[in-house]
Amino acid sequence: MTIEIELKFIATSQAAEKLADALVAWPHQYQAARELTNIYFETDDNQLRRWDMGLRIRGVDQRYEMTLKGGGKTLGGLHQRQEYNVDLVEPKLDITQLPVEIWPKETDIADLQQRLQPLFTTHFQREIWLVTFGGSEIEVAFDRGEVATESFSEPLFEVELELKQGERSDMLAFAQQLIAVSGLRLGSLSKAARGYQLAQGNLPRPVRAFSVLKTDAKATVEEGMIAALSAGLNHWQYHEEVWLRGNGSAQDAVREALEVLRQAFALFGALVPRKASSELRQKLTTLEEILANEEVNAQDFCFSPLSVETQLALTRWLVESHWQQWIDEKGKTKLQASFKRFSDIMLARINADLKETFSAVKQPNEYHDKATRLARQLLTVHLLAGAYVQEAVAIWLAPWQQLQLAIEAHEENGLPWLAGQAIKQPAFWKSSGPAR
Numbered sequence: 001m002t003i004e005i006e007l008k009f010i011a012t013s014q015a016a017e018k019l020a021d022a023l024v025a026w027p028h029q030y031q032a033a034r035e036l037t038n039i040y041f042e043t044d045d046n047q048l049r050r051w052d053m054g055l056r057i058r059g060v061d062q063r064y065e066m067t068l069k070g071g072g073k074t075l076g077g078l079h080q081r082q083e084y085n086v087d088l089v090e091p092k093l094d095i096t097q098l099p100v101e102i103w104p105k106e107t108d109i110a111d112l113q114q115r116l117q118p119l120f121t122t123h124f125q126r127e128i129w130l131v132t133f134g135g136s137e138i139e140v141a142f143d144r145g146e147v148a149t150e151s152f153s154e155p156l157f158e159v160e161l162e163l164k165q166g167e168r169s170d171m172l173a174f175a176q177q178l179i180a181v182s183g184l185r186l187g188s189l190s191k192a193a194r195g196y197q198l199a200q201g202n203l204p205r206p207v208r209a210f211s212v213l214k215t216d217a218k219a220t221v222e223e224g225m226i227a228a229l230s231a232g233l234n235h236w237q238y239h240e241e242v243w244l245r246g247n248g249s250a251q252d253a254v255r256e257a258l259e260v261l262r263q264a265f266a267l268f269g270a271l272v273p274r275k276a277s278s279e280l281r282q283k284l285t286t287l288e289e290i291l292a293n294e295e296v297n298a299q300d301f302c303f304s305p306l307s308v309e310t311q312l313a314l315t316r317w318l319v320e321s322h323w324q325q326w327i328d329e330k331g332k333t334k335l336q337a338s339f340k341r342f343s344d345i346m347l348a349r350i351n352a353d354l355k356e357t358f359s360a361v362k363q364p365n366e367y368h369d370k371a372t373r374l375a376r377q378l379l380t381v382h383l384l385a386g387a388y389v390q391e392a393v394a395i396w397l398a399p400w401q402q403l404q405l406a407i408e409a410h411e412e413n414g415l416p417w418l419a420g421q422a423i424k425q426p427a428f429w430k431s432s433g434p435a436r
Contacts, residue, residue: 005168007078007175008187009159011142012303015183016127019142019159022181023129026174028140031128036060036143040195041093042119047112051104054192055116057091064088068098069192075230078172078315120149120195124156133174136166140178147191152198156191159184172316179308186311188237205242207253210235210260210379212393215386217340224339225268226318228383232260233314243298251298255291256379258284261314263379267346271334276326280317283310343384347429350377350384354400358419364412367419371407378404385428392428399425 011019037059042048048055052071057064070082086097095113103109124145131138139162146153161178163171178184197205213231215224236257243250262284265277274281287306290296301307316322327335354377357370378400385393399422406418 005078005080005163005171007161007171008190009161009179009184010187010189011157011159012183013144013155013157015157015159015181016142016144018181018183019140020127022178023131023140027132029130031130033125033127034060036122036124036126036145038122038191039091039118040120040122040192041116042196042199043112043115044117046196047115049196054190055093055095056192057088057093059091064091066093066095066097068095068102070102075233075315075318078319119199120147122147122156122191122195130164131174134166134170136170136174137164138162138166138171138174139164147194147198149195149198152202154194154198154202156194158187158191169320172312172319175312176309176316179305179312182305183303185240185303185308186237186315188234189241204247205238205245207239207242207247207250208235210256210382212382212390213384213386215339217387219339219387220336221268221271221339221342222335224342224383225264225272225335227386228264228267229261229314229318231383232257232264233311233318235260237311240298240302244302248298251291251294251296254301255288258288258291259376260379260383262288263376264383267380267383271327271331272323273326276323277317280310280313283313340387343387344430347381347384348427350380351427353377355423358403358423361416361419364415367407367412367415368410371404374400374404374407388428396425396428 038056040054040056042055054069055067057066064087066086066088068084070084082102084098084102088094088097093113093116095116096109100109103112122145124143127142129140131140139160141158141160141162143156143158143160145156147156148154161171161175197203210231213227215227219227236254239250239253239257243254262281265272265281283306287310290301290306324332354374357373358367361367361370378397381397385397399418403415403418403422406414
């Protein structure tokens, strides 16, 4: 078993020549384009997908390899997963050659073998540069081809950075320089994820509301912060993909994701000094201002240097724990405290603020003046409420969300009643008062 550490970029069709010219700036070894064919396997009930596994056979130059990728982490475009590889003499699936311990307990391997069938394929040309950067060796692979099922296909243009030897920090620093090549954006969707989408009928990806963030009841404040920022980044990248595929309403969801990230930084601002994230927050603010223009083009925005730089900078900030250099031992101790206790305090403050804000409203137009404040506070609740009884959270949120929708729809007559209903909601968190 190996741990695969990759950083994936989606590329435009014009990026190839620019990439080759850019890579000559570093010591490297070049491997000319080769044809690769991959067959991905799955059961009729998507058992591997439910186990967070991917299984393929890759063929290149009459040589074959079976690969199983297990559970791991994806953040931004950084993928870290367990990987098992087995050489094959022919492109015939035989999962008995994989280690038994990789499967969940009580898995009937013989039965699973019988149920696995080809689901989709990828065909592409791959050029490789093995680059020396810092003290590390980084493989840069440029893939161009297609992902296909019997009924659907879509073009494939990807640049993958894989750490072959050395430090992950070197790979991230190298990526920061490589994105000067226009036509690259971070990609969280793997080839397998795109293949599954095609295999399921290639239905349009829906716009999704930002959901309550799930967190472990025993999580630390630091873990809660990482989860909040990661969720905002994932929301951004998912809707970036939806927007690029033609759904214009996803532009608002991208804007919402940027607001989630800014609210997350504000939420933890008392524990992580603002100077630790000032540059990132400024980039997010600028991107929000750009998105306020409804005429902005998805391609121009998503492949813009500022958008790509911001996503990569946020990924580095999280992966390399950049906040640690800005806090003392007392601050580190606070970050290791209970996130649920932190949430209790912050939710009580938000509740007190909303009650005070909407109890004081006298005129209908004042509700509209408070709409931005309400939206931001509700997003913050979504970041804090994941470790509580979700039914109770939904009951508390519902009247506030109804008020938010009514304000947006200019339903002025019903606003005082909706505000009154929201203010009456009992706490779902452990509360001893406003906790100022």
